[in-house]
Amino acid sequence: MAIVEVKGVSYTYPGSNEPTLNDITVSFPTKEWTTIIGHNGSGKSTLARLIDELIPTSAGEIIVDGVPVDAEHVGDVHQKIGFVFQNPENQFVGTTVEDDVAFGLENHQVPRDKMQFRIKQALNDVNMLEFAKKEPAQLSGGQKQRVAIAGILSLRPKILIFDEATSMLDPQARLNIIQLLKKLKVEKGFTIIAISHDPAEAVAGDNVVILDHGKIMASGKTTDILTNHDLMNRYNLGLPFTEQLKAKLKAKGIPSPEVYLDEEQMIQWLSQQ
Amino acid sequence: MGNKVIFGIYVPTNSIIHRLDPRLKFMVCFWYVILVFFANSVLTNIWLGLVLLIFMRLSKVSTKMYWSGIKTLMWVIIVTALVQLFFSAGGHTYWQWHFLSITSAGIVQSIYLILRFAYIITISTVLTVTTTTLQLADAIEHLMKPLKYIKVPVNQIAMMLSIALRFIPTIMSEVQTIMNAQRARGMDFSQGNLFQRAKKLVPVMIPLFVSSFKRAEELAIAMEARGYDPNRERTKYRVLTWQSRDTYALLLVVLISIILFALKIVF
Numbered sequence: 001m002a003i004v005e006v007k008g009v010s011y012t013y014p015g016s017n018e019p020t021l022n023d024i025t026v027s028f029p030t031k032e033w034t035t036i037i038g039h040n041g042s043g044k045s046t047l048a049r050l051i052d053e054l055i056p057t058s059a060g061e062i063i064v065d066g067v068p069v070d071a072e073h074v075g076d077v078h079q080k081i082g083f084v085f086q087n088p089e090n091q092f093v094g095t096t097v098e099d100d101v102a103f104g105l106e107n108h109q110v111p112r113d114k115m116q117f118r119i120k121q122a123l124n125d126v127n128m129l130e131f132a133k134k135e136p137a138q139l140s141g142g143q144k145q146r147v148a149i150a151g152i153l154s155l156r157p158k159i160l161i162f163d164e165a166t167s168m169l170d171p172q173a174r175l176n177i178i179q180l181l182k183k184l185k186v187e188k189g190f191t192i193i194a195i196s197h198d199p200a201e202a203v204a205g206d207n208v209v210i211l212d213h214g215k216i217m218a219s220g221k222t223t224d225i226l227t228n229h230d231l232m233n234r235y236n237l238g239l240p241f242t243e244q245l246k247a248k249l250k251a252k253g254i255p256s257p258e259v260y261l262d263e264e265q266m267i268q269w270l271s272q273q
Numbered sequence: 274m275g276n277k278v279i280f281g282i283y284v285p286t287n288s289i290i291h292r293l294d295p296r297l298k299f300m301v302c303f304w305y306v307i308l309v310f311f312a313n314s315v316l317t318n319i320w321l322g323l324v325l326l327i328f329m330r331l332s333k334v335s336t337k338m339y340w341s342g343i344k345t346l347m348w349v350i351i352v353t354a355l356v357q358l359f360f361s362a363g364g365h366t367y368w369q370w371h372f373l374s375i376t377s378a379g380i381v382q383s384i385y386l387i388l389r390f391a392y393i394i395t396i397s398t399v400l401t402v403t404t405t406t407l408q409l410a411d412a413i414e415h416l417m418k419p420l421k422y423i424k425v426p427v428n429q430i431a432m433m434l435s436i437a438l439r440f441i442p443t444i445m446s447e448v449q450t451i452m453n454a455q456r457a458r459g460m461d462f463s464q465g466n467l468f469q470r471a472k473k474l475v476p477v478m479i480p481l482f483v484s485s486f487k488r489a490e491e492l493a494i495a496m497e498a499r500g501y502d503p504n505r506e507r508t509k510y511r512v513l514t515w516q517s518r519d520t521y522a523l524l525l526v527v528l529i530s531i532i533l534f535a536l537k538i539v540f
Contacts (some may be wrong), residue, residue, distance in 0.1 A: 054494055075500065083498040090488050091495035095407050095439045102510035107500035109508050119510075137442040151499065 002027035003191045009060030020046045022214040033192040033205035043214040044195045048163050052081045082152025084165040088144035098132040104155045122154035142173025162194040178204050200240045223260035242266040283405050286333040290403045294519045295412035302400040309392050316536045334402045342398040350390045357383040410434050451477050
């Protein structure tokens with residue numbers, strides 16, 4: 001079952017001659033993590049924004065959890081989708097951490113007595129409860145991104161969209177956020193759509209969609225796409241670490257398994273040789 | 274940059290004044306300023322000064338903090354007082370030269386003027402050292418509420434105010450980054466006269482404006498994604514609760530005002 005259906009969507013930015021998205025049809029399976037990878041300007045952010053009705057769809061149709069994405073249902077769509085943006089600083093609205101989490105709840109007119117519980121719960125889910133009274137200037141980029149995630153978790157969405165949400169973080173903070181998302185996906189059953197230009201980030205997900213020049217070039221299971229070296233090289237996407245290792249082993253005439261292995265599985269396989 | 278503080282910054286001593294409702298503190302501060310203009314005799318001025326001293330004591334903030342508030346505006350006070358001293362007429366004339374004169378009335382008036390300045394600055398400092406900017410913004414929002422009936426967009430103004438407060442540190446650190454980037458390219462901000470220095474700030478202001486507009490756009494989209502609609506009612510997480518101590522404090526202020534007017538009428 002697909003929770004997000006995109007059918008024949010095209011989009012051209014006002015004042016631009018070239019369409020940013022050209023007749024896109026793709027679906028995102030329920031409770032799975034799909035990563036959209038592609039270069040800058042491939043249209044991946046535009047696609048994410050269209051799904052959340054942050055820019056109006058001009059051609060084609062998008063359905064989110066049974067609701068058509070249009071001006072009339074914009075409130076419903078925002079309720080169902082939690083969106084985390086790239087820059088941690090520019091999505092922090094509140095003057096303190098708890099105020100920021102409260103911002104979305106205030107918008108959705110949640111009564112105050114329920115707010116306190118939901119803020120606490122959301123901050124607890126992202127391990128930021130002890131920072132509730134802190135101001136944004138006192139937080140690191142990774143912590144701000146956690147607060148942004150708490151802010152959308154408190155609204156209890158079904159779908160989480162991450163638009164290069166880890167690209168401005170240091171490697172450790174990035175890893176922590178990816179671990180957190182994995183945990184949330186399993187524990188709370190979220191559907192995750194992550195946007196990245198780094199295939200290494202796609203490793204954490206179930207499916208991969210490759211976008212190039214506003215067109216879908218490939219989509220399928222992560223293990224199938226990332227092991228397809230021809231495909232990855234054709235779009236200059238670079239291979240995840242374990243696949244690079246396999247390619248080098250192959251060049252030296254050492255056979256390795258065809259299936260995708262993450263780093264842990266790779267270590268296990270290597271130590272068994 | 275921005276290190277000069279005129280009316281003092283928040284000092285967390287958690288005194289009784291700190292714990293009062295910010296709306297009350299804001300209104301009392303405003304009311305005190307009005308009272309200052311009613312005080313035109315020795316007794317009324319002494320009374321207001323006494324009240325202010327009690328406020329300062331209760332706030333548990335060092336006198337130095339209050340003094341620094343007056344110090345920054347010292348020149349304004351001195352110049353205004355001198356103008357008052359030399360240009361006032363009435364009473365006994367001690368000294369005269371063309372249109373300048375020192376009269377007994379002028380001396381009294383300029384002393385009152387100095388006191389007024391000192392009182393107003395100090396009461397504002399009492400407010401700002403005992404109340405965080407966030408509380409002040411909340412108080413202003415609440416006090417503006419009646420303006421809704423004359424179609425003033427109070428909610429939007431309050432949102433703008435709170436976002437402005439939130440982004441002050443962000444913009445300040447951005448200014449530092451841009452200035453450092455310019456310094457790394459050989460710019461020296463400390464050289465030259467006032468005009469030359471002001472000119473050197475142009476290459477700081479332009480990138481700052483560009484990035485601020487970009488920031489504003491991203492923030493607007495992020496707010497929209499989280500369901501913000503400026504025209505819809507929102508619930509509030511941060512609430513101000515009026516406590517019994519606020520009522521007592523209000524009664525005290527009423528008493529202070531009655532005594533002031535009594536002093537004014539009787540003597």
